[in-house]
Amino acid sequence: MxxxxxxxxxxxxxxxxxxxxxxxxxxxxxxxxxxxxxxxxxxxxxxxxxxxxxxxxxxxxxxxxxxxxxxxxxxxxxxxxxxxxxxxxxxxxxxxxxxxxxxxxxxxxxxxxxxxxxxxxxxxxxxxxxxxxxxxxxxTLGTTWKQGVPIEVAPFAYVRVLQHLHDMGSKTAVLRMAKAKAGPVVTDNGNFVIDAPFDNGRYQNPKELLMEIKMLTGVVEVGLFCxxxxxxxxxxxxxxxxxxxxxxxx
Ligand SMILES: O=C[C@H](O)[C@H](O)[C@H](O)COP(=O)(O)O
Incomplete structure (x- = not known):
């Protein structure tokens, strides 16, 4: 070639x-x-x-x-x-x-x-x-990438999803904010992104974590690829x- x-x-x-x-x-x-x-x-x-x-x-x-x-x-x-x-x-x-x-x-x-x-x-x-x-x-995931799991969410549901993530143990989960714009990052699909860090234990079984997050109403897609x-x-x-x-x- x-x-x-x-x-x-x-x-x-x-x-x-x-x-x-x-x-x-x-x-x-x-x-x-x-x-x-x-x-x-x-x-x-x-x-x-x-x-x-x-x-x-x-x-x-x-x-x-x-x-x-x-x-x-x-x-x-x-x-x-x-x-x-x-x-x-x-x-x-x-x-x-x-x-x-x-x-x-x-x-x-x-x-x-x-x-x-x-x-x-x-x-x-x-x-x-x-x-x-x-x-x-x-x-193991989470060793060098400390920012957490990127989660695309429907904008109107982000506060509810954040609450659920905090309940799941991701105490520092946050809405991703834009760098050169006031307000949140908006994806190519018009949605918001939450970054949700978890304990090392949760990253031992990423498929289970993926399924749990994906079941939250308002979540569009989870940045765990298993x-x-x-x-x-x-x-x-x-x-x-x-x-x-x-x-x-x-
Ligand atoms: O949303 C972005 C993607 O998942 C990228 O593929 C990922 O962030 C890796 O990017 P980079 O090659 O810049 O490390």
């Missing part, structure tokens, strides 16, 4: 992100893959760079589905063909970033408030791949890549 290399050479953490992204694209975006999901965050632009480097000929027959505003811009600015999940409900592969990944490849996602669309595109893909730098590779990853690639500081594969075939 032809790969035209880009010229910019990132350093530090960005180099680790690029390494993970390039490796994942080389191993999982194959010539026969035509419907491809593009995730969100600061690692994903390297994924798009590497896909573009596969050349116009391969990419002209492909459609790329975004997980939010940011990835939509990435796709359009790269000159790739944009599609959406309502046109293409089955994807060959989706590549996305993560905020933290545990030893069983469960993930926390939603640091950029994109977890709803990300989960839809993850579930809809034959293969879901994670790319991240070494800081995201943990034994038993979904086929492979995760972590770029390391020494220039190597750690690949972790799902134990059971998904």
């Amino acid at each position: 032809q790969v035209e290399q880009k010229q910019t050479i990132p350093t530090g953490i960005d180099a680790a992100k690029q390494l993970a992204a390039f490796t994942a694209v080389d191993e999982h975006i194959l010539p026969h893959h035509k419907i491809i999901g593009i995730g969100s965050g600061s690692t994903v632009p390297f994924v798009v760079d590497r896909i573009v480097a596969q050349g116009k000929q391969l990419n002209q027959d492909r459609v790329f589905l975004p997980t939010g505003f940011q990835s939509k811009e990435l796709i359009v600015n790269a000159g790739l063909r944009l599609g959406d999940i309502d046109q293409y409900p089955n994807l060959d592969v989706t590549i996305d970033g993560a905020d933290e990944v545990d030893r069983n490849l469960n993930c926390i996602k939603g640091g950029g408030a994109c977890q709803l669309r990300e989960k839809v595109l993850a579930e809809a893909a034959e293969t879901w791949i994670i790319v991240a730098d070494y800081r995201k590779d943990s034994q 038993n979904m990853v086929k492979a995760a690639y972590f770029g390391n500081a020494d220039g190597s890549v750690t690949a972790r594969l799902a134990k059971e075939p998904l």
Whole structure:
């Protein structure tokens, strides 16, 4: 497969992100893959760079589905063909970033408030791949990502959901506030986000935690992704890549 290399050479953490992204694209975006999901965050632009480097000929027959505003811009600015999940409900592969990944490849996602669309595109893909730098590779969720589980909620229900989360033991759960706007973060779907930290004990069984939060009325989606990853690639500081594969075939 032809790969035209880009010229910019990132350093530090960005180099680790690029390494993970390039490796994942080389191993999982194959010539026969035509419907491809593009995730969100600061690692994903390297994924798009590497896909573009596969050349116009391969990419002209492909459609790329975004997980939010940011990835939509990435796709359009790269000159790739944009599609959406309502046109293409089955994807060959989706590549996305993560905020933290545990030893069983469960993930926390939603640091950029994109977890709803990300989960839809993850579930809809034959293969879901994670790319991240070494800081995201943990034994247990909540080890390095202290901000908590990002939870997308219907705006009018957020106070009720916060009460329930406090009752569940997430005493410091808060509504995520915007940085350069007065008021809360509003997602690409017009909803709010709550960040809910839990004790280490609760992160030992992320699937159970996910189901408990998801049952709260007003919750739209939870940034816990359990038993979904086929492979995760972590770029390391020494220039190597750690690949972790799902134990059971998904
Ligand atoms: O909502 C955002 C996403 O879940 C991102 O994929 C996640 O926050 C990781 O982003 P980054 O690659 O910037 O660490």
